Amino acid sequence: MSLSSPFIHRPVATTLLTIAIALAGAVAFNFLPVSPLPQVDFPTISVGASLPGASPEIMASSVATPLERQFGRIAGITEMTSASYLGTTGVTLQFDLNRNIDGAARDVQAAINAARSYLPINLPANPSYKKVNPGDSSIFILGLTSKVYPRGKLYDAASTILAQRLSQIEGVGQVTVGGSSLPGVRVELNTPQLHGFGLGLSDVSALLSRQNANSPKGQLSDGDVTMDVLANDQLLKADDYKDLVVGYNKGAAIKLSDIADVVDSTENIRAAGYVNGNPSVLLLIYRQPGANIIDTVDRIKAALPSLKASIPTAIDMKPVLDRSQNVRASVHDVERTLLLSIFLVILVVFVFLRNVRATLIPSIAVPLSLVGTFGVMYLFHYSIDNLSLMALTISTGFVVDDAIVVIENVARYLEQGMSPMEAALKGAQEIGFTVVSISLSLVAVFLPILLMGGIVGRLFREFAVTLSAAIVVSMLVSLTTTPMMCSRMLKHERPEGHGRLYRASERAFEWILSLY
Secondary structure, X not given: OOOOHHHHHOHHHHHHHHHHHHHHHHHHHHHOOEOOOOOOOOOEEEEEEEOOXXXXXXXXXXXXHHHHHHHOOXXXXXXXXXXXEOOEXXXXXXXXXXXXXXXXXXXXXXXXXXXXXXXXXXXXXXXXXXXXXXXXXXXXXXXXXXXXXXXXXXXXXXXXXXXXXXXXXXXXXXXXXXXXXXXXXXXXXXXXXXXXXXXXXXXXXXHHHHHOOOOOOOEEEOOOOXXXXXXXXXXXXXXXXXXXXXXXXXXXXXXXXXXXXXXXXXXXOOOOEXXXXXXXXEEEEEEOOXXXXXXXXXXXXXXXXXXXXXXXXXXXXXXEEEOHHHHHHHHHHHHHHHHHHHHHHHHHHHHHHOXXXXXXXXXXXXXXXXXXXXXXXXXXXXXXXXHHHHHHHHHHHHHHHHHHHHHHHHHHHHHOOOOHHHHHHHHHHHHHHHHHHHHHHHHHHOHHHHOOOHHHHHHHHHHXXXXXXXXXXXXXXXXXXXXXXXXXXXXXXXXXXXXXXXXXXXXXXXXXXXXX
């Protein structure tokens, strides 16, 4: 096989090829995302609907059931679950892994439209859906606490200021605010007093709707001058509601404070968050698909001082959870293992070759093969994660084989008296087919992993492709860079020119060979 012969005669071309592989891998490495596991998108859609005041039983029978009947007609659904709570219901649809998520979303929207006629008439809004990945979790959590402001104020600052600012950071996909709700005025009726005055709940509801409307007021005009009437009927504080007149009893006005306790509170009093036992509002930050977790968290931390300056000083903001710490530690540990494995491989090569020049050749071939693999990972949109790093670690024992086979064959012809150029040319031509067959046989070992189905197959596909790519790149390096370096760096050495350590180790190897 003469594939490598032109590159031996043309060291400049081989050097340029080597530099191109190294540069491509180095550039690709800077753009590879970092995550704990490969990015596997589960085709999952979550549908939510709300009906204030409805019990879980009503939500399940009148909202969840009609939706489920329509969703059941969609092709490709593998699992459908629903949960109904006070005033809300949620339906989670998981599709087959081969189903396109965008096509599934269109089917879900069509099913929601078909179910609209079966849903309650007083449903405030149509059910909504969103594409979710249940395998994703928040990468960073911020906690807001204060000794001055109530939860409602904290939630207002988090949802109107911080959530929007955080969503603009590169790599942030979604920011969810939890632990409370927006500020609101609660009217807690005293029903015996209400009925004693001959009033009902509908009277109070109608009053609140009329008195809390922000509607256009029109204009005043005298034919020459026109002026807009600017007035806001919205009532934002509990004190503004207390003096509202609900009705009359024996000529006396019945105020809202006579039949109810009106207090400043929040829209949802059943949501609460705590940090170290203190009432808190939490901001859960999720990354964009494929974003680098470490870089995204670093950008969030860099933005914290400006975020803190945009809210009142009485609000304390601090990180509660940083998932990048585990990712950093895991990736660092695997990287250290990778460097150690490369060092041990080179050390073993030196022990058996006992030649610094010969050891230098695989010492370059191994890192070059691994760096070139980063380019393949970038083209396949893979990430630096535990599985891909494990594949690179395992590949260090494979990628060195091709270089050693070429070096041994070239060294054999050097010992027979050939010049380095002739030995490299003849050795590479003779061993080329063997190198290709070795590499293809190793790649064939990992083909069954590529054929695995389901979520496990999706996870380990990146491992198999990364390992196979490293082997293929090492084959290319062994047929080009390795023989060229042999022709320039190796030279024929006479037995008497070796040192004592070499001769002693040679006798030990000959003794092992005789035993074999």
